[in-house]
Amino acid sequence: MTKDSLLPLLTAHVLAHGLGGASLRPLAKAAGTSDRMLIYHFGTKEALIVDLLGYIAKVYAAALDAAMGSERAATRADVVARILAHGDAPAMQPFMRLWWEIVAGAARDLPGYQIAAQTMMAELLGWLEGQMPAGDPDPQGGARYLMTVIEGTAMLTAVGHGDTAQQGLLAGGLLPS
Amino acid sequence: MTKDSLLPLLTAHVLAHGLGGASLRPLAKAAGTSDRMLIYHFGTKEALIVDLLGYIAKVYAAALDAAMGSERAATRADVVARILAHGDAPAMQPFMRLWWEIVAGAARDLPGYQIAAQTMMAELLGWLEGQMPAGDPDPQGGARYLMTVIEGTAMLTAVGHGDTAQQGLLAGGLLPS
């Protein structure tokens, strides 16, 4: 029972039940240990959360790499459509729910949240740059532009305004019609 | 001591200390009452939160109306610049921090969160529609497009990727250069 064998189990519990309300005893049960042992390994609940966020960021990076198709999209709209489909996949939804908790924690400057969120966004940006269509006039700037649009769409979707975002993407020429 | 006189004080406390970790006794102290009385008035903590979210949505609507300048912007980029400046104002930052908690709650389907978030986004959309430049070819779609971009920028700013979003807006022609 090392830290590294604990982190995947803790991640699974947090994906299912959330990060903000997580407490040591349920976390320990999910990981097959006791709260006593979690403190033994991580020292503090806060340190556990920080370690866990770092691990989740690495898992997210690996998931993005795995989802990276080798063929490039033909247009920016195709890039947007591809990544939105990826985010809408049922397998991604527990992660999406967790993501907004991470954003909320980052906005409140809780330890570890900012770094984890920045790591994941930097990873997404790199992925997007690699996905930009060949011959795009401004791949760097375009990737940043698409990331902004994509995250706005994700947020509006989370609060039930997904259709509004879709209409916006259409009006902006960012969805294949 | 009625509900309506309590809600502004509760809102102030929640803006300062967050919504997720709020518990009855600190809330009561901030409102000058006891936890006993909060339960007396609202019945349940959950009902209190739902009422509070509804009230906060109304406060947000009023704040938007008050911030609505009478003169229209000349370009879409000016609309974006104006509302981003509004969101970056120091007075708005406690609300922004709260906003991400609301989004996280909506993503987890906590009672009241979705409705409050939808109300606020609908209000913002209406405001944007009224702000679109005269002669804009597609005010409805354009407003939805700008809202998506603006919310994406807000999220990236919250996690410390504000500069990335700025570069994206520039590349998308959505910031006055």
Add this chain to the structure above:
DNA sequence: AAGTTCACGTAGCAGTCGCTACATATCAGG
């Protein structure tokens, strides 16, 4: 004047929180 409802204080319930003290059990190195 009697009865009813409202508004509020005090005290406390059962449960959970993060964390600790203490006792072991296991196992490698001298």
Add this chain to the structure above:
DNA sequence: CCTGATATGTAGCGACTGCTACGTGAACTT
């Protein structure tokens, strides 16, 4: 064989959680 570090279980601490039981003045109704 002894010793020290690593690992784990049991019990519990004090603080806090949402919430309730109970009592009491004040106001309003009939």
